[in-house]
Amino acid sequence: MGAIAIRTEGLSKRYRTSEALRDLNLEVAEGEAVGYLGPNGAGKTTTIRLLLGLIRPTKGRAEIFGLDCQHQAVEAHRRLAYVAGEANLWPSLTGAETLHLLGRVQGRVDQTYRDELITRFDFDPSKKVRAYSKGNRQKLILIAALMTRPDLLVLDEPTSGLDPLMEQAFRHSMHEARERGQTVFLSSHILSEVEALCDRVGILREGVLVDMGTLSEMRHLSALIVEATFDGSVPDLSHVPGVESVQTEGRVVRCQVRGTVEPLLKVLAASGVHELLSREPSLEELFLAHYGAGPEPEDEPPRAS
Amino acid sequence: MPAGRWPGSVIARLTARKAARSGVLWGYVFGVFVASTALGYAATYKTQTERDHLATTFGTNAAIDALIGPARQIQTVAGFTAWRSLGVLSIVGAVWGLLAATRLLRGEEDAGRWEALLAGQTTPRRGAAQALIGLGVGAATLWMLTAVVTIAVGRSSKVDIDVGAAMFFALVLVASAVMFLAVGALASQLAATRRQAAAYGGAALGLSYALRLVSDSSTRFGWLRWVSPLGWVEQLRPVTASRPLVLLPIAGFTAVLVVSAISLAGRRDLGASVLPDRNTAEARTRLLSGPLGLAIRLARPTVAGWAVAIGVFALLLGFIAKAAGEAISSSSSAEHAISHLGAAGSGPGAFLGVTFLMVALLVALMAAAQVAAARTEEAGGELDNLLVRPVRRWSWLVGRLVVATVACVISGLIAGVCSWVGEASQHSGVRFTTLLGAGFNIVPPAVLLLGVGLLTLGIWPRAVSITVYGVLAWSFLVDLIGGIIGLNHWVLDSSIFHQMAVAPAVAPNWTTNGILVAVGLAMATIGGIAFMHRDLQGA
Numbered sequence: 001m002g003a004i005a006i007r008t009e010g011l012s013k014r015y016r017t018s019e020a021l022r023d024l025n026l027e028v029a030e031g032e033a034v035g036y037l038g039p040n041g042a043g044k045t046t047t048i049r050l051l052l053g054l055i056r057p058t059k060g061r062a063e064i065f066g067l068d069c070q071h072q073a074v075e076a077h078r079r080l081a082y083v084a085g086e087a088n089l090w091p092s093l094t095g096a097e098t099l100h101l102l103g104r105v106q107g108r109v110d111q112t113y114r115d116e117l118i119t120r121f122d123f124d125p126s127k128k129v130r131a132y133s134k135g136n137r138q139k140l141i142l143i144a145a146l147m148t149r150p151d152l153l154v155l156d157e158p159t160s161g162l163d164p165l166m167e168q169a170f171r172h173s174m175h176e177a178r179e180r181g182q183t184v185f186l187s188s189h190i191l192s193e194v195e196a197l198c199d200r201v202g203i204l205r206e207g208v209l210v211d212m213g214t215l216s217e218m219r220h221l222s223a224l225i226v227e228a229t230f231d232g233s234v235p236d237l238s239h240v241p242g243v244e245s246v247q248t249e250g251r252v253v254r255c256q257v258r259g260t261v262e263p264l265l266k267v268l269a270a271s272g273v274h275e276l277l278s279r280e281p282s283l284e285e286l287f288l289a290h291y292g293a294g295p296e297p298e299d300e301p302p303r304a305s
Numbered sequence: 306m307p308a309g310r311w312p313g314s315v316i317a318r319l320t321a322r323k324a325a326r327s328g329v330l331w332g333y334v335f336g337v338f339v340a341s342t343a344l345g346y347a348a349t350y351k352t353q354t355e356r357d358h359l360a361t362t363f364g365t366n367a368a369i370d371a372l373i374g375p376a377r378q379i380q381t382v383a384g385f386t387a388w389r390s391l392g393v394l395s396i397v398g399a400v401w402g403l404l405a406a407t408r409l410l411r412g413e414e415d416a417g418r419w420e421a422l423l424a425g426q427t428t429p430r431r432g433a434a435q436a437l438i439g440l441g442v443g444a445a446t447l448w449m450l451t452a453v454v455t456i457a458v459g460r461s462s463k464v465d466i467d468v469g470a471a472m473f474f475a476l477v478l479v480a481s482a483v484m485f486l487a488v489g490a491l492a493s494q495l496a497a498t499r500r501q502a503a504a505y506g507g508a509a510l511g512l513s514y515a516l517r518l519v520s521d522s523s524t525r526f527g528w529l530r531w532v533s534p535l536g537w538v539e540q541l542r543p544v545t546a547s548r549p550l551v552l553l554p555i556a557g558f559t560a561v562l563v564v565s566a567i568s569l570a571g572r573r574d575l576g577a578s579v580l581p582d583r584n585t586a587e588a589r590t591r592l593l594s595g596p597l598g599l600a601i602r603l604a605r606p607t608v609a610g611w612a613v614a615i616g617v618f619a620l621l622l623g624f625i626a627k628a629a630g631e632a633i634s635s636s637s638s639a640e641h642a643i644s645h646l647g648a649a650g651s652g653p654g655a656f657l658g659v660t661f662l663m664v665a666l667l668v669a670l671m672a673a674a675q676v677a678a679a680r681t682e683e684a685g686g687e688l689d690n691l692l693v694r695p696v697r698r699w700s701w702l703v704g705r706l707v708v709a710t711v712a713c714v715i716s717g718l719i720a721g722v723c724s725w726v727g728e729a730s731q732h733s734g735v736r737f738t739t740l741l742g743a744g745f746n747i748v749p750p751a752v753l754l755l756g757v758g759l760l761t762l763g764i765w766p767r768a769v770s771i772t773v774y775g776v777l778a779w780s781f782l783v784d785l786i787g788g789i790i791g792l793n794h795w796v797l798d799s800s801i802f803h804q805m806a807v808a809p810a811v812a813p814n815w816t817t818n819g820i821l822v823a824v825g826l827a828m829a830t831i832g833g834i835a836f837m838h839r840d841l842q843g844a
Contacts (some may be wrong), residue, residue: 088686131584
C-alpha cells in the first residue's frame with residue numbers, strides 16, 4: 001500500500017440536538033477506491049464536509065495527503081475535487097462561465113479532457129445555470145470536478161438526477177480515473193454503484209462506522225430478493241442452499257438469496273412457477289437483516305447545519 | 306381547518322398564514338409608530354402656543370412637504386399624527402406589500418413549491434387568485450391591528466380621534482400596502498425571478514414616490530399627484546379633512562392589477578415569465594478568475610440598478626431644489642436644527658439637506674442588499690463550490706466587502722454629481738464641491754450597516770437579512786420621528802443616520818464620518834474572524 005490519501009482519527013461531530021458522527025477512524029490509501037455506504041441520515045455528508053473543512057469537528061482530526069483538513073485546507077484542496085449530491089451553482093452564470101471560473105479557481109484544467117467530458121455527458125454549456133434541469137446541473141459539477149484530473153475525487157451521491165445513460169458515462173469516467181491512479185472516495189446509498197466502482201467499502205450507520213472491508217469480505221451483504229408466485233401448491237424453499245428469510249403469503253413466496261441462484265431456480269422450475277420477480281435489496285433491508293433494527297435514524301442535518 | 310375539507314383552497318390558506326404572520330408583525334410596528342407619534346407629540350408640545358409655533362415652522366417647510374407630504378393642522382395632536390404617520394408608513398407599507406407579494410408568489414415559484422401545489426386540484430389562474438386572497442388576508446390583518454391601536458390611542462383625551470375617523474385613518478395607512486401588494490403580484494408574473502420582480506416593483510414605487518415628491522415641492526407641479534398612487538393616498542387626507550372618494554382610483558388601480566396578474570398567470574408556463582428572459586448567453590469570462598471578480602460579476606446588475614435609481618432621484622431633488630428652497634427661506638426658522646427634519650438654514654441647500662436623508666436611505670438599502678446576497682450565497686450552497694477549491698474563506702468575504710464598499714462610494718459620488726447637474730440647470734447656486742461633499746457624506750452610514758451585517762454573518766448567519774433590514778427600518782423610523790417629539794438621545798443614537806450631518810445644509814463632519822467608517826470596518830473584521838472559525842450553515 002502506498003501513501004495515505006485520507007486519514008481520520010476519532011473524528012466526531014455533534015450538533016445541538018444530535019450526534020452526527022462518532023469517533024470515525026478511517027484510512028484510504030492513494031490510488032484506492034473506497035465506497036462509503038449508509039442509509040440517508042447516517043452521517044455520510046457530515047463526514048465529507050468535515051474532510052473538506054466546511055464544518056469543524058467537535059473532536060478528533062482529519063488529514064488529506066498528510067495535510068490537516070482544518071488548518072491546511074487550501075493546500076489539501078489543490079489536490080482534490082468534490083462533487084456534491086446537489087449542485088448549487090450561481091444561477092446567473094452560464095455553464096461555460098461556471099466551468100471557466102471553477103477551473104481558474106482550481107488552478108489546473110485538462111482542456112482536452114474537459115471537451116471530451118462535455119461531449120461524453122452530452123452537455124450544452126451555453127445555457128444559464130438557472131435554465132438547467134437537475135440532471136444537467138449535476139453533469140456540470142461532475143465535469144468541473146473531473147476536468148482538473150485531481151489526485152483525490154470526493155463524491156457525495158454523485159449520480160442523483162442522472163439518467164441511466166449518463167450513469168454509464170459517469171462509471172466510464174470513474175474507471176478512467178482509477179486507471180490513472182486517482183484516489184476515489186464515493187459516498188452512496190446504492191450498493192450496486194459502489195460494487196461496480198470500489199475495492200473497499202465502509203458502512204456507516206447512525207454516525208458510527210459499523211463495518212469496513214474489501215468487497216469480497218462484504219459479500220455477505222450482497223443478496224437478491226426473489227418473489228415467486230405459484231400456480232398450484234407452494235414448495236418448501238427453506239432448505240434450498242443460499243436461500244434465507246423465507247416468507248409465504250398464500251401462493252406468493254418471498255425470500256433472500258446469497259451466492260448463486262442456480263439451486264433455487266432448479267426448485268422453482270420444477271414447481272410450476274407462474275411469475276418471478278427479483279431485485280436488489282435496499283440498503284435499509286440489508287441493514288435490517290445484518291445489523292438488526294436500531295432506533296429510527298435521525299434525519300441528516302440539511303446540507304450543513 | 307383539516308387539510309382534507311377544502312382541498313381546493315390549500316394555496317389560499319398557506320399564503321394567508323404566511324402573509325398574516327407578517328401582517329401581525331408590521332401591524333404592531335404601524336401601531337407603535339402611530340401611538341408613539343401621537344403620545345410623543347402630546348408630551349413634548351404641551352401648550353397650544355408651543356403647537357402653534359411648531360406649525361408655523363414646520364407647516365410651511367417645502368422640503369419636509371416634499372419628503373413626507375404636506376402638513377395640515379399640525380397644531381393638533383390628531384393632525385400631526387396623521388401627517389407624520391401617513392408620510393412614513395405609506396412608504397413602509399408599500400415596501401412591505403411589494404416584498405410580501407413577490408416573496409409569496411414568485412419566490413415560492415422559484416423555490417419549486419408551486420409545482421407541488423399546482424399538481425393538486427387547481428389551475429395556475431385559480432392558484433394565483435387564491436394566493437392573492439391569501440395576501441388580502443395579510444393586508445386585512447395589517448389593517449385590523451393598525452385600526453385597533455389607532456382607536457385605542459384616539460380615545461385618549463389628549464389625542465381625540467373618534468372611532469370612525471380612526472378606522473378610516475388605519476385604512477389610509479394600509480392603502481399603499483394594498484396597492485403595492487397588487488403591483489408585486491403583477492411583477493411576479495412579468496419577471497423570471499423573485500429578485501427581478503422586486504426590482505420591477507421597486508422601480509414602480511420609486512417612480513410613484515418621485516412624482517409625489519415633485520408634486521408637493523411646488524404648486525407648479527401639483528397636478529402630478531393625481532398620477533401617483535402615493536399621491537392618491539395623500540389626497541385621502543384622513544382625520545383632518547377626509548376625502549373617501551379618492552378611494553375610487555385606489556380601488557380601481559388595485560383591481561386592474563389584480564385582474565391582470567391572475568389572467569397572466571393562466572397564460573404562461575410555470576417557472577416562465579411573460580417578459581422575455583434569455584436562457585442562453587455568450588460566455589463573458591473576463592472577470593471570472595477568482596472570488597473578487599466573481600463578486601463584481603454577481604453584484605454588477607443589482608448595483609447598476611441601484612445606481613440608476615439613486616442618480617435619477619438625486620437629479621430630481623437637484624432640479625426642484627430652487628423652487629422648493631424659496632418656500633423654506635420665506636418662513637422657516639433655524640430653531641429646529643435638531644434632526645434631519647429640522648435642518649438649519651434656508652434655500653436650496655436646506656431643502657437638499659433634508660431630502661438627502663432619502664438618498665442616504667437608498668444607499669444603505671443597497672448596502673443591506675449586498676450583505677444579504679453574501680449570506681444567500683452561503684445559504685444556497687454556491688459558496689461551497691469556491692471553498693472546496695483552493696480559496697480561503699477570507700478572500701471570498703473580503704471580495705464581497707470590497708465590492709459592497711466601492712458600490713456605496715460610487716453611489717455617493719453619483720448622488721453628489723447628479724444633484725448638482727439638476728440644481729445647476731436651474732441656477733440654484735449651490736457649489737459643486739458642496740454637493741459632492743454631501744454625496745460622500747451619505748456613504749458612512751451605509752458602511753456602518755455593512756459592518757453590522759458582516760458581524761451578524763460571522764456570529765449568527767441565519768439572522769443576517771432580518772438584522773440589516775431591521776436596523777435600517779428602525780433607523781429610518783427613529784430619524785423621521787425622533788427630533789420633533791424629543792426622543793431620548795440613546796434611542797436617537799441607535800439610528801445609523803443620526804450622526805450624519807445634514808449636508809449640504811451644513812458642512813459634513815469628516816471626523817464623525819471617519820469614526821462611523823472605522824466602527825463599521827471593525828465590526829466587519831470581528832464578523833470576518835468569527836466567519837473563519839465557524840461551520841458553514843445552510844438555509
